[in-house]
Amino acid sequence: MSQRTEILCIKCPKGCLLRITIVTNEVKVEGNECPLGERYGIEEIKNPKRIVTSTVRILNARYPRLPVRTSEPVPKEKIKEVISNLKNVVVKAPVKKGQIIVKNVANTGVDIIAERDMERV
Numbered sequence: 001m002s003q004r005t006e007i008l009c010i011k012c013p014k015g016c017l018l019r020i021t022i023v024t025n026e027v028k029v030e031g032n033e034c035p036l037g038e039r040y041g042i043e044e045i046k047n048p049k050r051i052v053t054s055t056v057r058i059l060n061a062r063y064p065r066l067p068v069r070t071s072e073p074v075p076k077e078k079i080k081e082v083i084s085n086l087k088n089v090v091v092k093a094p095v096k097k098g099q100i101i102v103k104n105v106a107n108t109g110v111d112i113i114a115e116r117d118m119e120r121v
Contacts, residue, residue: 049073
């Protein structure tokens with residue numbers, strides 16, 4: 001028995017429509033115009049990952065929230081846990097863009113980093 005799905009590749013500007021067929025545990029990707037598309041299609045079926053963006057509370061800054069994101073994509077099944085881990089995070093200004101805010105969030109091996117500088121006021 002085979003399973004078939006179509007997804008749009010986002011790895012390059014071409015936006016190829018990937019046709020992915022799964023037979024037993026073998027994944028076959030068609031429609032890609034470059035090797036990035038094949039790798040993306042296989043990963044999207046076997047272990048889909050996403051960058052998570054959010055905000056955390058910040059004290060002594062011009063704005064009350066600091067935009068943050070994961071330093072690398074995390075498995076889709078961990079996204080809710082990652083966001084839940086950020087609910088009670090509070091940092092103090094100053095903060096620099098790229099600064100680690102939470103290490104190893106939700107035991108993913110991925111850090112949460114600041115997406116902008118926030119000076120102390």
